Amino acid sequence: MEYPRHLYKKGWEWRALLRAKKTSAKEITAEFMARARNDKTNSFLTLMESQANGMATEVDQDMHGHSSLAGIPLAIKDNLVTLGVQTTCASKILEKYIPPYSATVVEKLRKAGMVPVGKCNMDEFAMGSSNENSAYGPVFLPQDHSRVPGGSSGGSAASVAGNLAVMALGSDTGGSVRQPASFCGVVGMKPTYGRVSRYGLVAFASSLDQVGPLTLDAQDCADLLENISGFDPWDSTTQEREVPRYGRAVGQVRTDAAHRGEFLKSLRVGVPKEFFADGLDATVRAQVEKAIDALKKSGAKIVPVSLPHSKHSLAVYYVIAVSEASANLQRYDGVRFGPRVLPNGQNTTLEEMYEATRGELFGKEVKRRILLGTFALSSGYYDAYYKRACQVRSLIARDFSECFKGVDVIIGPTTPTVSFERGSKTSDPLSMYLSDIYTVPVNLAGVPAVSMPFGTGEKGLPVGVQLIGAPWQEQKLLETAACLEAFYDEGKGE
Amino acid sequence: MKDVVNPEVTRKIAHLARLRLNDGEVETYTAELAKILDFVAQLSEVNVEGIEPAIHGIPLDPRFRDDEPVVLTEEETKRIVACSEQSLYEQYKVPQVIGGE
Numbered sequence: 001m002e003y004p005r006h007l008y009k010k011g012w013e014w015r016a017l018l019r020a021k022k023t024s025a026k027e028i029t030a031e032f033m034a035r036a037r038n039d040k041t042n043s044f045l046t047l048m049e050s051q052a053n054g055m056a057t058e059v060d061q062d063m064h065g066h067s068s069l070a071g072i073p074l075a076i077k078d079n080l081v082t083l084g085v086q087t088t089c090a091s092k093i094l095e096k097y098i099p100p101y102s103a104t105v106v107e108k109l110r111k112a113g114m115v116p117v118g119k120c121n122m123d124e125f126a127m128g129s130s131n132e133n134s135a136y137g138p139v140f141l142p143q144d145h146s147r148v149p150g151g152s153s154g155g156s157a158a159s160v161a162g163n164l165a166v167m168a169l170g171s172d173t174g175g176s177v178r179q180p181a182s183f184c185g186v187v188g189m190k191p192t193y194g195r196v197s198r199y200g201l202v203a204f205a206s207s208l209d210q211v212g213p214l215t216l217d218a219q220d221c222a223d224l225l226e227n228i229s230g231f232d233p234w235d236s237t238t239q240e241r242e243v244p245r246y247g248r249a250v251g252q253v254r255t256d257a258a259h260r261g262e263f264l265k266s267l268r269v270g271v272p273k274e275f276f277a278d279g280l281d282a283t284v285r286a287q288v289e290k291a292i293d294a295l296k297k298s299g300a301k302i303v304p305v306s307l308p309h310s311k312h313s314l315a316v317y318y319v320i321a322v323s324e325a326s327a328n329l330q331r332y333d334g335v336r337f338g339p340r341v342l343p344n345g346q347n348t349t350l351e352e353m354y355e356a357t358r359g360e361l362f363g364k365e366v367k368r369r370i371l372l373g374t375f376a377l378s379s380g381y382y383d384a385y386y387k388r389a390c391q392v393r394s395l396i397a398r399d400f401s402e403c404f405k406g407v408d409v410i411i412g413p414t415t416p417t418v419s420f421e422r423g424s425k426t427s428d429p430l431s432m433y434l435s436d437i438y439t440v441p442v443n444l445a446g447v448p449a450v451s452m453p454f455g456t457g458e459k460g461l462p463v464g465v466q467l468i469g470a471p472w473q474e475q476k477l478l479e480t481a482a483c484l485e486a487f488y489d490e491g492k493g494e
Numbered sequence: 495m496k497d498v499v500n501p502e503v504t505r506k507i508a509h510l511a512r513l514r515l516n517d518g519e520v521e522t523y524t525a526e527l528a529k530i531l532d533f534v535a536q537l538s539e540v541n542v543e544g545i546e547p548a549i550h551g552i553p554l555d556p557r558f559r560d561d562e563p564v565v566l567t568e569e570e571t572k573r574i575v576a577c578s579e580q581s582l583y584e585q586y587k588v589p590q591v592i593g594g595e
Contacts, residue, residue, distance in 0.1 A: 100573040194554055207550055236556045315534045326511060333512070335586050337577040342589075350589045351512075359514030367513055371504065371523055372530060374511040385534070390547030392540050397551045429526055430533060446551025471552045 003185050003453050003462070005216040005485075008163040011072045012219050012251075018059075018071050025059035025071035029115050032073040036117050036164045041140045043155040043164055045078050046086050047118040055115045064113025068223050068247060074114040075165035077122055077156050079202040080106055080211070089202050090134040091124045093332045093361035095339055103200025104235070105169060105211050105228045112227050117165045120155030124363045125329065126176055126204045128152050129435045132426055133365045140422075141183060143461065147419040150180030150435075156214045157184040167224050168214040173205050174317050175414075175439025177212040178451035182414035182464025185453040187221045187481065188214045190439075192471050193446035194239040196225075197232035205324035208317075208443040218452065218481040219254055222246035225474060244475050253482040260483055264298045267480065268407040270305035275412035275438055283457030287493070288413050291454050291465045294487040295411070295480075305403045305410065309395040313441040314433055316396065319376050319389035320444070326373025329366070333357060368429065393444050400445040404470035409480050413438055414451040414464035438466060448474045452481045455493040499528045 009017075017023045029052050036047055056071065064070035076082065079089045081099035088094045102110070110116070123133040131139040131154025139154040141147040142162035149158040153170025157180035160168050170177040172190035181188025189212045196211045203209065213224035229243040252259050271292060276285060296302045334340035334357035341356040342348040348356070362370070376385035403410060415435055425432040442449040448471070451464040465484065469477045487493060504524045508515045515523065566574070571584055580587040 097577060100570065100577065193551060231557070233557070233559055236558055237550075237554055238557075239555060240557060309540070312537060312540060315536050318530060319534055319537070330512075335578065335588055338579070340579050348589055350591050353589055354512040355509075355514040358512055362513070367515075367519075368523060368526060370511050370513060371507050372527060374507045375499075375503075375527065375531075378507060378510065384538075387547050388537050388540075388542060389534075390549065391542035391545040392537055393551070394545050394548040395540070395542070397548055400551075430529060444551055 004161045004163070008216060009166070010216045010220050011069065011166045011223060014072055014166060015068060025056040025115060028071055028073060029053060029056040032117055032165060039162070039164055041142050041145070041149070041158045041162055042121055042137050043075070043139055043159040043162065044118040045088060045090065045121050045136055045155070048085055048116040051085070052115045052117060055110070055113065059113045059115070067112040069109065069227055070113030072114050072167060073117045073165045074109055075117050075120050075156055075159040075168035076106060077153050077168070077170045078119040079122060079126055079171055080169060081200045081202065082106055082119065085119065087119065087202070088136070089125050090122045090136055091361070091363065091366070092135045093338045093357070097337045101200065104197035104232045106200065108228055117159070120153070120159055120168065122155055123152035124366050125202070125325070126152040126171055126173055127325070127365050127369055129175070129179055129432050130420070130422070130425065131155065131180070132422065133363055135363055138422060141419050143185070144419070147421055147461070148183065150183035150419065152176040153214065154180050157181050157186055157188065160184070160186045160214050160216060166216070167220055170212055170214050171201055172210055172212045172443065173208045174321060174443050175436040177214060178414050178439050178449060178464065178466060179436060181214055181451045182453070183419040183462065185462030186214055186216060187218055187450065187452045188212060189221055189225060189450040189474070189477070190442060190448060191225060191229065191474055192448045194237050195448070195472070195474065196228050197235040197238050199232055199234035203328040205321040206328065207324060208321060218478050218485055219247070219250050221450065221481070222250035222478045241472060246475055246478055249475050250478045250482050253479045254486070260486060261299065263479055264295065264300045264483060267295070267300040267409070268303055269295055269300050270303050270403050270407035270410040272305050272307045272310070272403070272410055272412060274307050274310050279416050279434070279437070280413060281417045281457060284413050284415070284417060284463050287455040287457060287463040288411070288465055290493055291484055292411060294484070294492040298483070298487070303407050305407060307399040307403065307441065309392065309399050310441040312392050313396055313444055314437055316389045316392045316444060317440045318372070318433065319385050320393065322369040322373035323376045323386050324373070326370045326377065329370055332362070365429070396441055397445040400447055408469070408473070408476055410468040412466050412468070414466040415439070418457045418459065418461035418463060442468055447471055448477060450477045450481055452484060454484055454488055499524055499531060
């Protein structure tokens with residue numbers, strides 16, 4: 001199958017053309033903005049035409065000379081605040097909100113000379129797995145408009161898969177970067193918790209949220225990750241650790257077959273039996289097994305492992321994430337940002353304004369989660385729900401650290417199925433939640449993971465393989481992903 | 495751990511969360527919350543004796559800034575207050591809080 005990475009130029013290919021003066025940032029920007037304006041997938045909520053043109057001029061005047069990302073078009077999820085540019089989180093409650101500052105990751109990429117195409121559609125406040133919870137309409141899977149692109153970073157993934165941007169930023173709380181990457185046939189990574197600054201990322205569940213790249217291939221993912229990682233004085237959870245040269249490391253694996261061979265010979269790959277249980281679609285399973293087989297034949301050591309508590313991950317997640325969300329979303333009350341609802345006009349009391357604004361302007365899923373979180377944290381239930389969920393979270397995290405004593409990466413599916421049809425899961429919240437069953441444990445454990453396309457499943461739709469690493473081992477994941485891309489292109493994945 | 499969620503409980507938590515719900519919503523959410531809590535009840539089967547609750551998945555070393563006041567420029571203050579639908583003298587305006595009936 002032709003993946004987006006086979007169809008479109010990657011960031012590193014654009015970079016080569018720019019450096020050879022075979023194109024200009026202005027030309028690239030004009031081409032991408034024209035496609036974004038005519039987008040039929042509803043991937044964007046706001047286009048950043050003037051900022052994009054301004055940046056293209058800067059890049060062509062060589063003002064961002066050293067940057068590997070200068071002149072590359074970038075799409076930004078609409079829960080990352082952008083100075084002077086509307087940021088809605090795909091919610092009515094933040095309609096017309098113009099932030100007075102930019103998120104650290106947005107600012108870093110501006111300094112790197114990336115061209116901002118626009119702000120991406122998403123599930124409201126990043127709550128959803130299909131992008132059907134946006135207050136501004138769903139995003140369509142670029143390959144088949146009757147299907148979903150996944151969520152919550154659906155617009156980010158679809159914009160890369162549809163060649164409306166070369167790279168995108170998403171956020172991943174329970175799979176919101178990896179699951180849409182898997183559905184759309186692109187690469188998506190959730191870095192280690194604390195690797196990338198959350199300053200300016202609108203908070204959903206603060207102990208789980210992490211900003212992550214969505215790109216066409218592992219090389220671009222490495223380049224983007226390298227540019228957004230690192231300690232930030234404005235986010236106390238970012239860690240003061242050196243950021244490896246991910247781009248260079250992946251470049252070596254990508255271009256040097258001998259190096260690839262050496263890397264694979266020392267690689268130990270864990271296969272958790274819990275990720276291959278009931279509920280996994282047979283066509284998805286077949287592709288993941290092909291990936292495992294290709295790694296094995298190339299010298300990697302395959303080790304069966306177990307994550308016995310991972311089966312409770314969704315239950316833990318739907319207590320912890322909603323509890324944190326119910327607290328984080330208290331700030332939306334109509335006072336400091338967004339529109340107000342005054343049911344009795346001038347005679348409306350403050351209390352009535354709070355209740356009406358929140359009741360009317362939050363969407364169905366957001367209200368469901370606020371209610372659930374408020375319940376879990378309420379007097380008399382805290383120990384039974386929140387505290388117990390945090391204890392089981394300890395056990396889940398412990399399972400991962402046990403595994404990583406014996407393996408370098410864990411491999412499995414990203415999602416139990418390929419992209420599903422729009423409307424097929426909207427009436428049953430639990431069935432929707434199940435599409436995150438393999439991604440949620442990673443957020444609870446705080447470890448990094450990447451989803452990369454590897455062949456197709458049912459109806460010829462993309463299948464994502466998930467690689468999970470020990471804390472701070474993003475490089476190993478990206479190197480392994482680059483090996484799998486090489487295998488696929490050599491015909492080992494079909 | 496299985497709790498009975500009924501419309502009265504849903505109304506109570508909706509009030510705690512300051513969410514106005516109509517009767518139809520109360521009915522729908524009551525049913526959905528019951529179903530989700532039923533699913534979550536599996537956690538009571540896990541032996542958590544002596545297990546510390548995890549706030550994060552991995553050990554973190556938080557770095558705190560010094561708590562120093564920042565004086566905003568007039569321009570910055572204006573830009574922040576401008577995010578509100580109603581403001582007066584660079585302050586947020588809200589319905590009357592004190593002195594009502």
